[in-house]
Amino acid sequence: MDASGESFVTAFSGGLHAPLQGREPKGRKAGGQFPLYIPPLFPYFTPLRRTPLSIRAANAGLGLTIKRGLRELHTYHKPLDLVRERSPERPVALVRPDALAVAARWFRDNFRGDVFYAVKANPSPWVVRGLAAEGIRSFDVASIPEIELVAEHAPGSRMAFMHPVKSRKAISAAYFDHGVRTFALDTHEELAKIMDSTANAKDLNLIVRLGVEAEGAAYSLSGKFGATAHEAPALLLAARQATQDLMGVSFHVGSQCMRPTAYQAAMAQASRALVRAGVFADVVDVGGGFPSIYPGMAPPEMADYLAAIDRGFSEMMVHETTELWCEPGRALVAEASSLVVKVELRKGDSLYLNDGSYGGLFDAAHAKWPFPVKLLRAEADAQAPMKPFKFYGPTCDSIDVMPGPFMLPDDIGEGDFIEIGMLGAYGVAMATRFNGFGDMDGAIVEDAPMGSMFGLARRSIPAPKSDFGNVVKLSRAKGKKRRRR
Ligand SMILES: Cc1ncc(COP(=O)(O)O)c(C=O)c1O
Numbered sequence: 001m002d003a004s005g006e007s008f009v010t011a012f013s014g015g016l017h018a019p020l021q022g023r024e025p026k027g028r029k030a031g032g033q034f035p036l037y038i039p040p041l042f043p044y045f046t047p048l049r050r051t052p053l054s055i056r057a058a059n060a061g062l063g064l065t066i067k068r069g070l071r072e073l074h075t076y077h078k079p080l081d082l083v084r085e086r087s088p089e090r091p092v093a094l095v096r097p098d099a100l101a102v103a104a105r106w107f108r109d110n111f112r113g114d115v116f117y118a119v120k121a122n123p124s125p126w127v128v129r130g131l132a133a134e135g136i137r138s139f140d141v142a143s144i145p146e147i148e149l150v151a152e153h154a155p156g157s158r159m160a161f162m163h164p165v166k167s168r169k170a171i172s173a174a175y176f177d178h179g180v181r182t183f184a185l186d187t188h189e190e191l192a193k194i195m196d197s198t199a200n201a202k203d204l205n206l207i208v209r210l211g212v213e214a215e216g217a218a219y220s221l222s223g224k225f226g227a228t229a230h231e232a233p234a235l236l237l238a239a240r241q242a243t244q245d246l247m248g249v250s251f252h253v254g255s256q257c258m259r260p261t262a263y264q265a266a267m268a269q270a271s272r273a274l275v276r277a278g279v280f281a282d283v284v285d286v287g288g289g290f291p292s293i294y295p296g297m298a299p300p301e302m303a304d305y306l307a308a309i310d311r312g313f314s315e316m317m318v319h320e321t322t323e324l325w326c327e328p329g330r331a332l333v334a335e336a337s338s339l340v341v342k343v344e345l346r347k348g349d350s351l352y353l354n355d356g357s358y359g360g361l362f363d364a365a366h367a368k369w370p371f372p373v374k375l376l377r378a379e380a381d382a383q384a385p386m387k388p389f390k391f392y393g394p395t396c397d398s399i400d401v402m403p404g405p406f407m408l409p410d411d412i413g414e415g416d417f418i419e420i421g422m423l424g425a426y427g428v429a430m431a432t433r434f435n436g437f438g439d440m441d442g443a444i445v446e447d448a449p450m451g452s453m454f455g456l457a458r459r460s461i462p463a464p465k466s467d468f469g470n471v472v473k474l475s476r477a478k479g480k481k482r483r484r485r
Pocket of ligand 1: 255328
């Protein structure tokens, strides 16, 4: 029990039908309408409280993020202290605010331009607040709930609506209700939507997202969005003519990009498109993709990425006031969170856990990443040999499986707790409530993450060995690309 006599705070208020929390409703400016109310779906099911759409939106679609503020979370020195004191029944998202602050300061001090945090990577309020406190006051948002989240937790920040396909309603709410001026697009149709929905505003910053050929990322992001080399010149020209404010280019080299030169190559492609269009860009936005450390994936130094971007920028046809932007997600938050899970059952080499692919372990299941693990047991038998395990999640779905392999002591069994590291990016952000699972607690810990690009821990985590002694290969076969969100 902590000094306040309080158990560690439940981060996600319980149950499938837990009332959603959010900001006080704000009357919409346009037409002075009142917030809409959602009628009950079935007359025999009466919701506890009718919730205005604007409040629901502040929570909707943000996954099971940690909604409590840091001050409401209990602090433990180490994850094992939490297990000793609480034996937590539900999964616990561990937060490491210091790791977030160190990453934020590194980008703030070293990137020669504006750093927009890609909120999708981890939309927990403590992350948004923590970044703002360290001077990251620009945010890449993809939806109205993300905009509302930033407005609530980092008021006054600059937001860029970087989703290339938005609803008209979202564009006009972003512009008129939230003061968003920066919008991405990759088609003439989206440009027309943006102009219509903002009543042909003259103060827009229009960023044309280009599709780029980029090598070396674990997740390609070129399949869904981005104007082709053929389409780009006309679109750049149209965007240039549509605004009296900034016109820019953006791209995404793919998430977890392992090659710094991918940025330089993408910038050369962007420069060619600008030259062909005969326009200058006011903004060059190099997107996200900055990597973190996972078993078997030891990226080059982060400084090498910024050096490649500097080289790429100096070779571009830009004018002297052109701004450089980036949108890191993963690199800012990956180290700042991990997950404590409980073993509910052992069946041979398989461990059945209380969290899985529908919870914080999406990438462990779908990308088959063998995240680093630690057994959290007070009297761990130092003699027990390490052995590869596979994990199953708590739902009844047979795709709720994480093949790993995860190296853990051979004597692990029911009731043991495991910390799964490096889950701050696309971890809790991806969680659902499928099958009635998904409730999670939160706690702060003071120890170092399991790996670090910023000097807080080791720079590489070895790839686990499979049962047969061969090293697990994480890189994809040449020519094959994984697609991601
Ligand atoms: C437009 C955009 N910017 C930034 C990011 C963040 O990418 P990363 O987490 O790889 O840095 C993403 C991720 O999907 C994205 O779609």
